[in-house]
Amino acid sequence: MKKAIITTTITACSLFALLVTSPVMAAEPDVEEIVSKANLAAYYAGDDGKAEVNMTITDSQGRERNREFIILRKDKEDGGQQFFYVYFKRPSDVSKMVYMVHKHMNKDDDRWMYLPALDLVKRIAASDKRTSFVGSDFLYEDVSGRNLSEDNHKLVESNDTHYVVKNIPKKPEDVEFSSYTVQIDKKTFLPVKAVYLDKNGKEYRIVEAIKVEEVDGFPTVTESKVTDLEKGGHTVSKFSNIKYNIGLKEDIFTERYLRRPPREARR
Amino acid sequence: MKKTALLALSALLACHAGSGVGSAMAEEEVSLTDRLYDDYGIEMLGFAETRLGSRLVDDENEDTLSIGEARAQVELTRFFDSFTLLFKGDLLADAITEEVDADIRGLNVAFRPSDVLDVKIGRMVSTWGTGDLVFINDMFPKDWQSFFIGRDDEYLKQASNAFRTGIFLGDYIIDLVYTPRFQGSEFVKGERLSYFNPGAGQIVGQNMVMADNAPDDYFEDDETSIRLSRRFGGVETALYGYMGFWQEPEGMDAAIGKAIYPRLNVWGASARSPVLGGIGNIEAGYYDSFDDDDGRNPYIRPSEYRFLVGFERELAHELTGGFQYYLEVIDEYENYEQTVAPGMEARDEYRQMLTMRLTKLLMQQTLTLSLFVYYSPTDQDGYARPKFQYKVTDNWLVDGGFNLFWGEDEHTFWGRFQDNSNAFVGVRYSF
Numbered sequence: 001m002k003k004a005i006i007t008t009t010i011t012a013c014s015l016f017a018l019l020v021t022s023p024v025m026a027a028e029p030d031v032e033e034i035v036s037k038a039n040l041a042a043y044y045a046g047d048d049g050k051a052e053v054n055m056t057i058t059d060s061q062g063r064e065r066n067r068e069f070i071i072l073r074k075d076k077e078d079g080g081q082q083f084f085y086v087y088f089k090r091p092s093d094v095s096k097m098v099y100m101v102h103k104h105m106n107k108d109d110d111r112w113m114y115l116p117a118l119d120l121v122k123r124i125a126a127s128d129k130r131t132s133f134v135g136s137d138f139l140y141e142d143v144s145g146r147n148l149s150e151d152n153h154k155l156v157e158s159n160d161t162h163y164v165v166k167n168i169p170k171k172p173e174d175v176e177f178s179s180y181t182v183q184i185d186k187k188t189f190l191p192v193k194a195v196y197l198d199k200n201g202k203e204y205r206i207v208e209a210i211k212v213e214e215v216d217g218f219p220t221v222t223e224s225k226v227t228d229l230e231k232g233g234h235t236v237s238k239f240s241n242i243k244y245n246i247g248l249k250e251d252i253f254t255e256r257y258l259r260r261p262p263r264e265a266r267r
Numbered sequence: 268m269k270k271t272a273l274l275a276l277s278a279l280l281a282c283h284a285g286s287g288v289g290s291a292m293a294e295e296e297v298s299l300t301d302r303l304y305d306d307y308g309i310e311m312l313g314f315a316e317t318r319l320g321s322r323l324v325d326d327e328n329e330d331t332l333s334i335g336e337a338r339a340q341v342e343l344t345r346f347f348d349s350f351t352l353l354f355k356g357d358l359l360a361d362a363i364t365e366e367v368d369a370d371i372r373g374l375n376v377a378f379r380p381s382d383v384l385d386v387k388i389g390r391m392v393s394t395w396g397t398g399d400l401v402f403i404n405d406m407f408p409k410d411w412q413s414f415f416i417g418r419d420d421e422y423l424k425q426a427s428n429a430f431r432t433g434i435f436l437g438d439y440i441i442d443l444v445y446t447p448r449f450q451g452s453e454f455v456k457g458e459r460l461s462y463f464n465p466g467a468g469q470i471v472g473q474n475m476v477m478a479d480n481a482p483d484d485y486f487e488d489d490e491t492s493i494r495l496s497r498r499f500g501g502v503e504t505a506l507y508g509y510m511g512f513w514q515e516p517e518g519m520d521a522a523i524g525k526a527i528y529p530r531l532n533v534w535g536a537s538a539r540s541p542v543l544g545g546i547g548n549i550e551a552g553y554y555d556s557f558d559d560d561d562g563r564n565p566y567i568r569p570s571e572y573r574f575l576v577g578f579e580r581e582l583a584h585e586l587t588g589g590f591q592y593y594l595e596v597i598d599e600y601e602n603y604e605q606t607v608a609p610g611m612e613a614r615d616e617y618r619q620m621l622t623m624r625l626t627k628l629l630m631q632q633t634l635t636l637s638l639f640v641y642y643s644p645t646d647q648d649g650y651a652r653p654k655f656q657y658k659v660t661d662n663w664l665v666d667g668g669f670n671l672f673w674g675e676d677e678h679t680f681w682g683r684f685q686d687n688s689n690a691f692v693g694v695r696y697s698f
Contacts, residue, residue: 093314119394127545256440260377
């Protein structure tokens with residue numbers, strides 16, 4: 001369960017989408033610029049943000065499980081260090097647990113779990129970014145974003161509405177995919193669909209934005225879905241009560257607030 | 268006979284609670300929870316469960332049934348603008364003791380009188396330190412008996428009545444937990460688990476339940492735990508102090524023939540940090556058993572140095588491994604050795620212990636297989652806890668496992684429990 005929880009976090013993060021850059025450009029931007037803007041749009045909207053997440057996990061036999069949590073995010077700098085605080089509400093056996101991440105650029109992230117029944121602050125190793133977040137089809141990396149420097153990027157298509165970027169991992173032995181292709185909306189720079197190929201070049205996983213709305217001026221993914229083509233299950237995340245630039249203090253992302261959730265994390 | 272009847276009753280009760288909760292809850296639980304929140308702002312959580320277990324080793328002095336109980340827990344939380352109230356209570360029908368017990372695991376108020384101060388007063392569970400199921404500087408009360416018979420891990424920690432405060436001064440944090448009256452840990456004394464009694468020279472159980480005399484004067488027999496912590500980048504460091512008593516009766520009052528809790532101070536330090544793709548931890552403590560007369564008092568456990576180093580990381584996809592090395596060194600060993608009563612087994616000067624934890628998640632993290640092992644190469648004894656936990660749905664959980672003790676000798680730390688190996692299963696409905 002602990003690990004499961006961790007996984008959840010990731011999804012939530014991706015939900016925070018964002019950002020706007022001027023869509024009108026004379027020349028086609030180069031691929032590094034595109035992925036960099038997409039990264040900012042998807043993960044760095046505003047200086048901070050909050051969202052309630054309702055996640056429905058459906059397995060191949062149609063059985064559903066549910067996760068509800070609140071996610072708080074604060075950026076140290078755009079495209080750089082970030083803090084995440086995830087406060088679980090449902091199911092009740094994980095209620096009040098907290099998962100916290102300090103995301104770094106040049107070293108492994110720092111992660112903590114707080115288990116209220118034991119008053120235990122547990123530190124979690126960050127090596128497992130491609131594991132499921134709270135048992136869902138989202139991975140940690142979907143939630144908090146994959147470091148851009150881990151892939152080589154190639155612009156394979158540019159049509160009226162989207163850029164299509166193919167990403168090939170620099171260390172293929174560290175990941176379960178051989179490549180993934182992302183469609184990026186030209187207006188908002190939000191990634192709207194990612195298709196993953198396995199080591200045999202077969203499609204096995206799709207991450208997509210189902211609904212995009214503007215919140216506080218930021219184009220935001222308010223519903224996203226991951227489909228596991230191999231096993232047949234899928235997970236849908238819905239985001240509500242989204243707010244940006246609410247003035248979260250940095251000390252919320254410390255042990256003090258693991259033991260005592262901040263007002264912003266309660267419903 | 269009576270026991271069987273009670274067990275049947277409690278099992279029935281649990282089933283009832285379960286099915287009642289199950290069907291009624293399916294539609295109504297949501298509304299009750301929501302109504303409490305909507306009308307009174309109270310958040311409610313809880314569960315009902317039943318648990319059964321059996322001894323795997325014959326012990327003429329104990330029941331075959333190692334655990335047989337039905338339990339319900341309710342937790343209520345109310346957040347106000349400036350403070351938070353919490354209640355968490357268990358009701359337990361126990362077929363072994365043939366009693367129904369209420370256990371309040373939380374009843375407290377938490378508030379923040381200033382930006383640099385957090386205060387919590389009442390009944391609460393407290394935990395700190397870096398060890399995984401090995402505690403050096405965490406002197407808060409435990410319940411090892413619950414742990415050994417297969418209750419949920421939550422019950423390893425007992426709640427106690429305390430005043431807790433956190434002072435946040437920039438990078439430094441000072442935590443202080445004051446318990447006005449000593450509580451002590453729940454330990455194995457023969458009632459439901461057998462143990463080696465050095466006086467009797469053998470493993471005893473219900474035929475020789477340990478009688479103890481716990482300090483119980485408010486504000487005189489008190490306990491103070493303090494921690495000073497600071498984070499340097501990814502490295503968390505802390506200094507600890509404890510002034511109180513041994514948590515288990517580590518002394519003997521020869522005059523009254525009862526086990527006693529000698530005075531104890533503990534001073535220690537710890538660090539925890541990401542390292543080699545995992546999390547490393549190191550912790551040390553000095554147990555100053557200052558009434559032991561430098562080891563010359565044969566009725567009081569001598570002072571000790573304790574040391575722990577551990578490492579945890581992911582070994583493969585959804586498989587985590589944790590490893591710890593623990594060392595206990597008796598201070599002034601020559602004195603201790605010379606005062607051990609004839610016929611008693613002296614402890615080794617150095618007691619070493621290794622622990623290993625393996626956790627594997629399967630079936631979209633609904634099935635958890637885990638194994639925790641304590642093994643002492645110096646005592647030639649150990650304790651293993653293989654377990655499974657399956658989340659049938661978001662509400663229903665089934666778990667089960669084994670508690671396996673072994674030892675070359677009967678008088679060593681784990682060896683003394685060797686007749687208590689057991690297996691257990693449980694079913695829980697959470698709401």
